Amino acid sequence: DGGITQSPKYLFRKEGQNVTLSCEQNLNHDAMYWYRQDPGQGLRLIYYSQIVNDFQKGDIAEGYSVSREKKESFPLTVTSAQKNPTAFYLCASRGTRRETQYFGPGTRLLVL
Amino acid sequence: AQSVTQLGSHVSVSEGALVLLRCNYSSSVPPYLFWYVQYPNQGLQLLLKYTSAATLVKGINGFEAEFKKSETSFHLTKPSAHMSDAAEYFCAVTFTDKLIFGTGTRLQVFP
Numbered sequence: 168d169g170g171i172t173q174s175p176k177y178l179f180r181k182e183g184q185n186v187t188l189s190c191e192q193n194l195n196h197d198a199m200y201w202y203r204q205d206p207g208q209g210l211r212l213i214y215y216s217q218i219v220n221d222f223q224k225g226d227i228a229e230g231y232s233v234s235r236e237k238k239e240s241f242p243l244t245v246t247s248a249q250k251n252p253t254a255f256y257l258c259a260s261r262g263t264r265r266e267t268q269y270f271g272p273g274t275r276l277l278v279l
Numbered sequence: 280a281q282s283v284t285q286l287g288s289h290v291s292v293s294e295g296a297l298v299l300l301r302c303n304y305s306s307s308v309p310p311y312l313f314w315y316v317q318y319p320n321q322g323l324q325l326l327l328k329y330t331s332a333a334t335l336v337k338g339i340n341g342f343e344a345e346f347k348k349s350e351t352s353f354h355l356t357k358p359s360a361h362m363s364d365a366a367e368y369f370c371a372v373t374f375t376d377k378l379i380f381g382t383g384t385r386l387q388v389f390p
Contacts, residue, residue: 171322173322198376200377200378207288207382207383208382209369209380209381209382209383210323210369210378210380212377212378215376215377217376225377255320257322257323259323261376264375264376265311265330265373265374265375265376267313267325267328268378269325270315270322270323270324271322272321272322273320273321273322275320
């Protein structure tokens with residue numbers, strides 16, 4: 168069953184804590200993306216990666232970090248520097264250039 | 280710079296009525312255009328896409344969209360709304376490796 172999985176579905180962060188969101192795909196896609204979604208603001212790009220061991224900042228990268236050690240995996244860490252992390256986080260992947268991005272089910276991050 | 284504008288953050292229709300969700304884009308090169316649908320607390324699902332072939336694009340669930348270069352528009356339509364169409368709809372444009380999204384339109388369907 169091909170697709171994109173994200174875990175956990177809900178994540179709670181305490182003040183000053185780093186948390187990591189998982190994103191895995193078995194579509195053999197080269198490119199992967201992380202978006203943040205807030206009500207009324209659409210989707211904003213955090214980071215993206217077009218190939219293993221390489222990634223680029225998106226529009227709102229401050230307070231976030233990523234790694235791309237495997238083609239299938241693109242985890243996102245929300246660091247303590249991100250002062251307003253409460254949001255819905257979506258991971259996506261894409262095959263060839265300019266083709267469709269496919270999305271995972273999302274992770275909702277809440278602050279305790 | 281490329282951008283997408285969705286007119287109307289909320290649209291309400293009666294069941295069986297025409298659905299029209301508006302999307303205008305700005306792009307200096309021929310764009311690829313997409314419509315996605317999002318149900319509450321879920322990811323985005325592709326409805327349809329335009330990739331410079333036919334200007335009238337048919338998608339899933341009875342939706343279609345027409346690319347009009349002269350109007351820089353890619354409006355989404357469905358002849359007859361169903362209760363299950365209630366969701367948020369996003370228009371997006373790409374010309375490189377990134378998607379640029381509109382801010383979304385929430386569709387409500389009343390019985």
